[in-house]
Amino acid sequence: MLESRTLKLFAPQLADPRLWHFNRHSLNKAVYIGVLSAFFPLPGQMLLALIGALIFRANVPMALGLTWITNPLTxxxxxxxxxxxxxxxxxxxxxxxxxxxxxxxxxxxxxxxxxxxxxxxxxxxxxxxAFSLGITILAIITSIICGLAFKAIWRYKTVTTWQKRQSNSSDKLPKP
Structure with a gap:
């Protein structure tokens, strides 16, 4: 992976383990960054997402993967x-x-x-x-919607998991 001259520039920053952890904060930032980067019509969408992930300490794989929202089919x-x-x-x-x-x-x-x-x-x-204005508006709105949706889904899954755990632990208690 680090054979690329471009990636060698970022090697010290990419060694930070926080950029590879899957947690609510780093993934949520990655959703915003990845979706926003995906809408810019440049060959360097992934590089833009990588730089954004490094600056904002977001999850690198998620940010890079989300740039593929725009692909040859979409x-x-x-x-x-x-x-x-x-x-x-x-x-x-x-x-x-x-x-x-x-x-x-x-x-x-x-x-x-x-x-x-x-x-x-x-x-x-x-x-x-017209295209520049439209793509900027579309990118911002879509990244906000995706970021908020990710936050809501994460919260829902966390709450339901916690509730199941609470109900399971209360079922195991001896009844008076």
């Missing part, structure tokens, strides 16, 4: 929704789902140094401002 609807939100707020014309798909493919090729710069190719056709 990116088209997510980016379409983001553009739709931004276009509505900025009052710019909506573009087709097919054009969003073509842009994702072109952006992927460009990120791999194998294609034309999509920012130049689609200039005037697509509002980068």
């Amino acid at each position: 990116s088209l609807p997510v980016f379409y929704a983001a553009y739709y939100i931004g276009a509505k707020i900025l009052d710019v014309p909506m573009i087709s789902l097919r054009l969003i798909g073509r842009m994702i493919a072109d952006f992927s090729l460009w990120a791999l140094s194998d294609g034309a710069n999509p920012f130049i190719t689609y200039k005037g056709t697509v509002s980068i401002s």
Whole structure:
């Protein structure tokens, strides 16, 4: 794992055992960080999540794993929704789902140094401002919802486990 030059930069910080423990606080922070990072359309989503996890002392595996919310199967609807939100707020014309798909493919090729710069190719056709605003709003709202849902589920599981334990221990007491 530490063969990568990028990871070698973070090796001392990654040795901190708190970043690998599964507890309520580190996992909850990881949910916020991982989901937020997942929505940014860069090849470096996992690096962004790693840096966030290091800064906020969040669980690294959870933060990295959650970046895969946006993947080749989900990116088209997510980016379409983001553009739709931004276009509505900025009052710019909506573009087709097919054009969003073509842009994702072109952006992927460009990120791999194998294609034309999509920012130049689609200039005037697509509002980068609408997409940027929409993806930011979508990322923030989704990470807040996921973080609160994680907190609620963790609390529910903890309370029900505690209640079961209490009822089991009271059943074992001798009856007067």
